[in-house]
Amino acid sequence: MLDPRLQPVPPYSALIFDCDGTLVDSAPANERAWRHALAAQGVELDSAWYHARTGLSADELLAALEAEIGRELDRQQAHAAALDAYDWLVDTVPPREQVVAVARADHGRVPLGVASGGSRERVLASLRAARIHTLFDVVVTKDDVPRGKPAPDVYLLAAERLRVRPGECVAYEDTDEGLAAALAAGMRVIDIRPALTATPIS
Known part of the structure; x- marks a missing residue:
């Protein structure tokens, strides 16, 4: 029904x-994927911060994160790493x-x-x-x-x-x-x- x-x-x-x-x-798989990708660049992803921005595209999310932490990230590397991690998690x-x-x-x-x-x-x-x-x-x-x-x-x-x-x-x-x-x-x-x-x- x-x-x-x-x-x-x-x-x-x-x-x-x-x-x-x-x-x-x-959402859980995406968060785990981004957490893994950003850890490689020394960034610990805050769960509440992330969930408030789940409607953003990857580029917009990374731009917002750069503004939050006050430094630039290797966006291409982060996005690629997040995609790779998500591939491992997609079946969940x-x-x-x-x-x-x-x-x-x-x-x-x-x-x-x-x-x-x-x-x-x-x-x-x-x-x-x-x-x-x-x-x-x-x-x-x-x-x-x-x-x-x-x-x-x-x-x-x-x-x-x-x-x-x-x-x-x-x-x-x-x-x-x-x-x-x-x-x-x-x-x-x-x-x-x-x-x-x-x-x-x-």
């Missing part, structure tokens, strides 16, 4: 989902069943897309590990656009590739940056966080 808080309200012509934290519960990443249930319910009825601030390699690995990659007609990542979230670029491109007007889409997100991106694209947005932390409404 679908959680009523996650059900899209008609009319809509497409559903577009964020990946990390929305379709898959990747479970799907968000409440959200995936929405995608399954509308699969074949309306176009479904993914609009993620992560890299294409990481997003596809997560979707495949969760065995949900075949649900989606389009996958757009930060590698496809000039600006990451909270800019609307990934959502606008996903709608374009689905051949649907942005205003006819419902987006699913779990971060403030993601919500801002979808709203800036002109979409209706469902914040999944209340459904993850509270008892379902009967």
Whole structure:
């Protein structure tokens, strides 16, 4: 049974989902990967600081961290090390069943897309590990656009590739940056966080 808080309200012509934290519960694996990558450069990642910024792209996260610690990092090395570490952890990443249930319910009825601030390699690995990659007609990542979230670029491109007007889409997100991106694209947005932390409404 679908959680009523996650059900899209008609009319809509497409559903577009964020990946990390929305379709898959990747936060623990992502944190472990970044912690490993940054330790090699002498940085201890603060868990609370990281979780307040999970909606940022890798470049934006590293820029924020540089500002926090007051020195430059080797961003390319850190990003590569985090990707390598995530590859080892991806099989531990479970799907968000409440959200995936929405995608399954509308699969074949309306176009479904993914609009993620992560890299294409990481997003596809997560979707495949969760065995949900075949649900989606389009996958757009930060590698496809000039600006990451909270800019609307990934959502606008996903709608374009689905051949649907942005205003006819419902987006699913779990971060403030993601919500801002979808709203800036002109979409209706469902914040999944209340459904993850509270008892379902009967």
